[in-house]
Each structure stands twice: as C-alpha cells, then as structure tokens.
Amino acid sequence: MARPRKKGASLLAPALEAEGNSRRAALLEVMSQVRLLRPSALDELAELAATKKAPSTTVLARWCTTWHLEPFETISVFLLPVVDYWRSNDDARRDRSWTRDVLAWTGRLEADSEHSYKRQHADPALPIEAYPQIECWEQFQQRAQHHWKTKVDRLLAWGKFGLDIRKARTQPTRRYTWLVQYQLLGMSIGDIAREHQVTQTTVSQGVTLAAEAAAIQLRPRSAPGRPARRKTPQ
Numbered sequence: 740m741a742r743p744r745k746k747g748a749s750l751l752a753p754a755l756e757a758e759g760n761s762r763r764a765a766l767l768e769v770m771s772q773v774r775l776l777r778p779s780a781l782d783e784l785a786e787l788a789a790t791k792k793a794p795s796t797t798v799l800a801r802w803c804t805t806w807h808l809e810p811f812e813t814i815s816v817f818l819l820p821v822v823d824y825w826r827s828n829d830d831a832r833r834d835r836s837w838t839r840d841v842l843a844w845t846g847r848l849e850a851d852s853e854h855s856y857k858r859q860h861a862d863p864a865l866p867i868e869a870y871p872q873i874e875c876w877e878q879f880q881q882r883a884q885h886h887w888k889t890k891v892d893r894l895l896a897w898g899k900f901g902l903d904i905r906k907a908r909t910q911p912t913r914r915y916t917w918l919v920q921y922q923l924l925g926m927s928i929g930d931i932a933r934e935h936q937v938t939q940t941t942v943s944q945g946v947t948l949a950a951e952a953a954a955i956q957l958r959p960r961s962a963p964g965r966p967a968r969r970k971t972p973q
Contacts (some may be wrong), residue, residue: 768811780808816866917935
C-alpha cells in the first residue's frame with residue numbers, strides 16, 4: 740500500500756531529489772578520475788584552498804576553464820564545498836581527499852556574483868539563488884517562477900512526473916575514465932579507443948554519456964590536445 744502523501748508535499752520532490760543525487764554521484768566519479776589521472780589539477784586546487792583568503796568564484800571559475808571542467812555552475816556543486824572542507828581540514832587537503840557527505844555540507848557561497856546572475860537569466864534551469872544587491876523581491880519571484888516552470892517542463896519531457904520515479908541510471912566507471920582522459924589529458928577519441936581496445940564509437944558515446952550525466956561541457960574536438968596551463972611565477 741502506498742504511503743499517503745503529506746499535505747503540501749510536491750509530487751515533483753522525488754524526481755528533483757533523484758536528479759540531484761544522480762548529478763552529485765556523477766560529479767564524484769568524474770573528480771575521482773581527475774584525482775587518479777590528472778592529480779596536478781587537484782594540486783592546483785589545493786593551493787587555492789590553502790591561501791589566507793578564500794578563493795573567489797572568479798578564481799575557481801578560471802580553474803574550471805583551465806582544466807576543461809565546465810560549466811562552472813555544474814562543477815561548483817563539488818568545488819565550493821570541497822574547497823571549504825579543505826580550508827578547515829589540513830589532512831584532507833594534503834591527501835586531496837573528500838567524502839560523499841561533503842557535497843551535502845553547507846559551506847561558503849558567494850551569491851552576489853553578477854556573472855552568475857546573468858548566467859541564471861540565460862538558462863533558467865540552473866540552480867536558482869537570490870541576489871538582493873542587484874534585484875528586488877518581485878524580480879526574484881519572477882525568476883523563481885520561471886525556474887520552476889522550466890524544471891517541471893523538463894521533468895515532464897523526461898517522463899519523471901509523479902511518484903513512479905525510476906532509479907537514476909549510473910554510468911560505468913570506464914566512461915568517466917575516458918571523459919577525464921579526453922577533457923584533462925587531451926587524448927583523442929582514437930587514442931583512448933586504442934588504449935582500451937574498444938571502438939571509437941564506443942568511446943565517443945561513453946564520453947558523451949558521462950559528460951551528460953555530470954552536466955560537464957565537452958571541450959571542442961579542434962581544441963589543442965593538452966589543457967592550457969597558466970604560467971606560474973618562478
């Protein structure tokens with residue numbers, strides 16, 4: 740017998756929760772592969788976390804761009820709590836470690852970024868935040884309503900409306916390995932396919948599906964094979 744729904748509870752809540760859990764799980768898989776295959780990316784992130792002043796969202800967004808981990812709004816779900824966690828836990832920062840519950844930990848979030856405000860206007864499906872410095876209550880309500888309608892429309896299109904929510908689909912670990920090899924190591928689809936002895940189609944589809952699961956923007960095929968590194972002072 741189905742459990743009665745609490746008064747005022749939304750039928751969409753299970754779908755939204757499943758979507759969020761699936762996204763976080765995919766991001767954890769991606770970042771675990773980054774730690775394994777491109778540890779220098781996390782070394783740089785640890786240096787940012789170790790500074791006296793907490794790194795701004797602009798600095799962290801630049802880190803995402805350098806390592807082809809975009810859009811920032813997606814990666815920030817992992818990045819902001821982990822950076823805060825590393826700032827308060829020296830052992831975790833030295834080990835480049837985190838736990839799954841860190842992503843549920845509420846840390847610092849600079850919500851007054853005009854850049855993020857504009858990005859939310861461009862894509863109303865992005866997680867919504869309030870910016871009282873640059874908008875009034877009525878404007879925030881309008882954005883919130885637009886965000887809600889966009890999410891409902893997408894959930895309806897995905898067939899996730901109601902209580903009959905299917906379990907979130909997980910991606911095989913090797914697809915996240917391929918994704919990191921493609922994004923951060925600059926390997927071509929052909930090189931990855933040869934290394935793992937699979938077809939290029941299999942790798943291409945796997946990279947695409949892993950990127951979609953984690954909501955990461957794939958770098959252009961024509962981009963240089965190795966992510967551009969910023970020069971550091973000697």
